[in-house]
Amino acid sequence: MRLIAENLGGERGGETVFSGIGFAIEKGQALVVTGPNGSGKSTLLRVIAGLLPKAEGDVRIEGGGETFPTIASACHYLGHLNAMKTALSVTENLRFWRDFNGDGPLGVEEALETVGLGGIGHLPFGYLSTGQRRRAAIAKLLVSHRPLWLLDEPTAGLDKASEARFAGLMAKHCAEGGIVVAATHLPLGIEGMELRMGETG
Numbered sequence: 119m120r121l122i123a124e125n126l127g128g129e130r131g132g133e134t135v136f137s138g139i140g141f142a143i144e145k146g147q148a149l150v151v152t153g154p155n156g157s158g159k160s161t162l163l164r165v166i167a168g169l170l171p172k173a174e175g176d177v178r179i180e181g182g183g184e185t186f187p188t189i190a191s192a193c194h195y196l197g198h199l200n201a202m203k204t205a206l207s208v209t210e211n212l213r214f215w216r217d218f219n220g221d222g223p224l225g226v227e228e229a230l231e232t233v234g235l236g237g238i239g240h241l242p243f244g245y246l247s248t249g250q251r252r253r254a255a256i257a258k259l260l261v262s263h264r265p266l267w268l269l270d271e272p273t274a275g276l277d278k279a280s281e282a283r284f285a286g287l288m289a290k291h292c293a294e295g296g297i298v299v300a301a302t303h304l305p306l307g308i309e310g311m312e313l314r315m316g317e318t319g
């Protein structure tokens with residue numbers, strides 16, 4: 119399986135944010151997207167995820183077989199917001215995502231243990247601290263059967279120990295044949311290709 123972009127362009131509010139982006143990411147590889155504020159990192163991730171229309175070019179999955187014929191079927195997108203219901207418990211949220219995305223490598227309890235949140239699954243998501251919310255959102259990736267991780271500033275709000283743990287999880291995902299595309303300002307501690315987005319304005 120590979121993720122291919124050819125001459126990809128994106129726009130916001132009718133203005134071109136980026137153009138001519140091309141890459142080929144094989145399974146087991148990571149692409150780290152860097153660049154200053156406003157350079158289009160989030161826009162690129164959202165275009166790849168299909169959450170925004172592309173302005174030109176193409177981005178697609180090849181070799182995903184019957185299980186992952188499209189990016190939509192293959193990806194889990196972790197944006198700035200965590201996409202969790204504040205009134206539901208952490209466990210209930212993760213059960214929802216596990217059902218929605220297809221059973222992933224870990225069960226809910228195991229995933230919570232893995233991100234250091236064992237024992238608090240019963241709490242409403244809204245009770246969690248900023249970093250705990252991000253860790254619970256990372257647990258979504260672990261309960262989901264999704265080989266393509268699209269991550270927007272995934273380590274924002276994480277402490278050093280959690281950052282290091284997440285670096286290990288991304289490396290493991292790649293080692294098991296996954297693909298990671300991550301936009302970041304912070305070093306992520308993973309080996310990967312770098313795509314540097316340009317300045318705007």
Ligand SMILES: Nc1ncnc2c1ncn2[C@@H]1O[C@H](COP(=O)(O)OP(=O)(O)OP(=O)(O)O)[C@@H](O)[C@H]1O
Pocket residue numbers: 130131135153154155156157158159160161162315318
């Ligand atoms: N809904 C919108 N309408 C118009 N312009 C927008 C919209 N959303 C974002 N933009 C503009 O698109 C450009 C790219 O924004 P984007 O969020 O992709 O940048 P980024 O590289 O992720 O920035 P940061 O590092 O601050 O997160 C910015 O100039 C931003 O102001």
